[in-house]
Amino acid sequence: MDAHRGLLSQVHFAPYVPIWRLELAKSYASLGYPDLAAGEAYMALLLSDEIQDESGEYHDEVIEAVTLLHLLPTINGGQKGFGPDSLSEDDILSWTLNSVEKVSYELLSRYLIDCGCLRSAAEFTSRGLRKFSTNAVLTQNLASIHKRAGKGCDFDPTFESYPERTFVRRELYPWHSFEPDRFTTESLQALNDQLGKVAPKLEVKSVELPELRSERPDATSRQLGVFAKEDLSPGDIILVEKSLLTGTTRLHDSYCDACSLSLTGLGSAVSCPECMVAVFCGQDCLDLATESYHTALCGTDVSSLQRNIPATEAADALYSQLLLRAFAMSVAQDCHPLELPEVKYIWGDHKLAQHDPTTHSDDPFHHQPRTLPFSFQNNVLLPIHILEKMDVNIFSTQARFDPWVTNTLYAKFRGTASAKLGPTALPEIGAVHPLWCLTNHSCDPNVAWEWEGTMRFWVRENRALWDGKKSAKPPGIRAGDEILSHYCDIRLPVKERREWASGALGGDCACERCLWEDKQSDKSDG
Numbered sequence: 221m222d223a224h225r226g227l228l229s230q231v232h233f234a235p236y237v238p239i240w241r242l243e244l245a246k247s248y249a250s251l252g253y254p255d256l257a258a259g260e261a262y263m264a265l266l267l268s269d270e271i272q273d274e275s276g277e278y279h280d281e282v283i284e285a286v287t288l289l290h291l292l293p294t295i296n297g298g299q300k301g302f303g304p305d306s307l308s309e310d311d312i313l314s315w316t317l318n319s320v321e322k323v324s325y326e327l328l329s330r331y332l333i334d335c336g337c338l339r340s341a342a343e344f345t346s347r348g349l350r351k352f353s354t355n356a357v358l359t360q361n362l363a364s365i366h367k368r369a370g371k372g373c374d375f376d377p378t379f380e381s382y383p384e385r386t387f388v389r390r391e392l393y394p395w396h397s398f399e400p401d402r403f404t405t406e407s408l409q410a411l412n413d414q415l416g417k418v419a420p421k422l423e424v425k426s427v428e429l430p431e432l433r434s435e436r437p438d439a440t441s442r443q444l445g446v447f448a449k450e451d452l453s454p455g456d457i458i459l460v461e462k463s464l465l466t467g468t469t470r471l472h473d474s475y476c477d478a479c480s481l482s483l484t485g486l487g488s489a490v491s492c493p494e495c496m497v498a499v500f501c502g503q504d505c506l507d508l509a510t511e512s513y514h515t516a517l518c519g520t521d522v523s524s525l526q527r528n529i530p531a532t533e534a535a536d537a538l539y540s541q542l543l544l545r546a547f548a549m550s551v552a553q554d555c556h557p558l559e560l561p562e563v564k565y566i567w568g569d570h571k572l573a574q575h576d577p578t579t580h581s582d583d584p585f586h587h588q589p590r591t592l593p594f595s596f597q598n599n600v601l602l603p604i605h606i607l608e609k610m611d612v613n614i615f616s617t618q619a620r621f622d623p624w625v626t627n628t629l630y631a632k633f634r635g636t637a638s639a640k641l642g643p644t645a646l647p648e649i650g651a652v653h654p655l656w657c658l659t660n661h662s663c664d665p666n667v668a669w670e671w672e673g674t675m676r677f678w679v680r681e682n683r684a685l686w687d688g689k690k691s692a693k694p695p696g697i698r699a700g701d702e703i704l705s706h707y708c709d710i711r712l713p714v715k716e717r718r719e720w721a722s723g724a725l726g727g728d729c730a731c732e733r734c735l736w737e738d739k740q741s742d743k744s745d746g
């Protein structure tokens with residue numbers, strides 16, 4: 221792992237050296253992360269394009285890096301000595317073709333196959349073959365992609381029907397130094413300072429929860445939860461939180477760009493005076509957006525990315541819109557995306573990485589669980605397009621926007637975001653409310669919530685009615701009680717509730733009500 225960390229620093233220090241990118245790609249692959257390896261091989265390919273295109277935006281930087289850094293012995297076999305003067309343009313071009321571009325295509329093709337992103341694998345492998353038509357590795361790879369996609373010789377020339385969405389490891393990467401220990405006194409204090417502003421009667425504490433993915437029924441995991449600091453009466457509004465970490469897949473602006481409040485019939489809506497494109501529910505949201513993220517997006521057409529997409533991709537596209545917003549916040553505030561207050565402390569359902577070099581040679585992911593949805597399109601290409609549209613140098617800022625950062629952000633959003641359906645019953649707006657999302661779930665919740673621009677919690681007047689309830693609890697919440705929210709529609713039968721909430725919970729709900737109702741339905745099935 222030390223060698224890998226060294227390579228990462230090397231690439232961040234000298235971002236234009238393509239062969240270091242390829243070394244880093246191989247290192248990721250050897251650690252069982254073919255998804256991150258594919259991202260790095262793609263960056264090497266982009267650098268090789270820059271070398272060959274004199275009008276490329278970063279052409280001069282890459283040529284300088286290639287000539288000045290220690291590459292001469294590799295390029296000319298050490299024959300011509302060291303120093304930029306001894307390298308001709310032809311030397312550089314032929315080295316780029318054979319040692320960078322060809323290898324980048326071969327590695328990218330391999331890693332995409334390993335991930336199972338067969339559509340991207342087919343596209344890049346065929347692109348490589350157009351340039352290196354007799355390349356045996358690429359030829360063999362293309363045949364194996366068609367076979368794996370079940371296409372034989374009768375393949376789909378557009379590759380549209382080839383599978384692209386897959387799953388990768390969802391981990392706290394060992395080199396990830398931004399993730400806070402959420403249980404220290406300082407972290408809890410920082411969280412409670414934030415919570416105090418939107419919910420003065422509540423506090424965050426650590427709590428043991430059943431580990432729903434575990435096969436051991438008594439397994440627990442230490443997490444955070446929200447608790448009442450004082451007695452709360454039915455109907456009390458106890459949390460009002462506005463978040464700008466929002467996104468929509470709707471092309472024509474129907475929602476406030478900042479808080480996602482519906483703009484229908486709203487007289488106070490204002491447009492950004494600079495771009496006249498972004499619309500806000502009022503001056504307050506315009507001001508907050510200007511401070512928080514809009515300066516990075518104003519005048520770009522970045523928000524047209526990933527809108528009006530097919531129904532099957534609606535949920536993934538919404539997560540991509542949240543990624544776009546986090547990137548814009550990071551650029552506008554000059555803050556690492558994983559250190560944004562909206563992101564830093566939220567739950568990502570990450571596992572601690574296991575690294576046992578002896579047990580894995582037959583599996584590209586080293587037999588580690590793969591629970592994070594991944595596609596090369598959404599996790600690698602789209603983030604690069606977003607950054608390019610924001611005029612961000614994708615090479616020199618990589619420490620901030622590396623694919624592992626993107627994966628970590630997606631994991632956090634998938635663990636915490638709320639979404640609302642549009643008129644077509646597809647998820648259309650989504651948001652992460654970093655304090656609201658610290659509350660845990662129960663199918664007999666003691667609060668109700670509503671998201672209309674701001675997120676609000678209030679104390680339930682009536683608790684859920686279900687047979688088997690030991691005693692009707694008096695209305696209200698006592699000081700010290702945990703605030704229990706709901707991640708699904710609690711009016712549904714147990715099976716459907718569990719199905720709905722399992723994505724957010726990471727497994728079947730094991731609240732008292734679910735356990736009792738599940739037992740009853742087993743009995744009646746029996």
Ligand SMILES: C[S@@+](CC[C@H](N)C(=O)[O-])C[C@H]1O[C@@H](n2cnc3c(N)ncnc32)[C@H](O)[C@@H]1O
Pocket residue numbers: 429430431432443444445566567569635636657658659660661662724725726730731
């Ligand atoms: C939105 S977060 C809630 C806050 C989270 N506990 C934290 O530490 O930040 C959702 C995660 O909390 C855990 N969780 C929430 N309610 C739970 C429950 N009733 N039983 C077990 N785990 C629960 C699950 O791991 C779930 O993925």
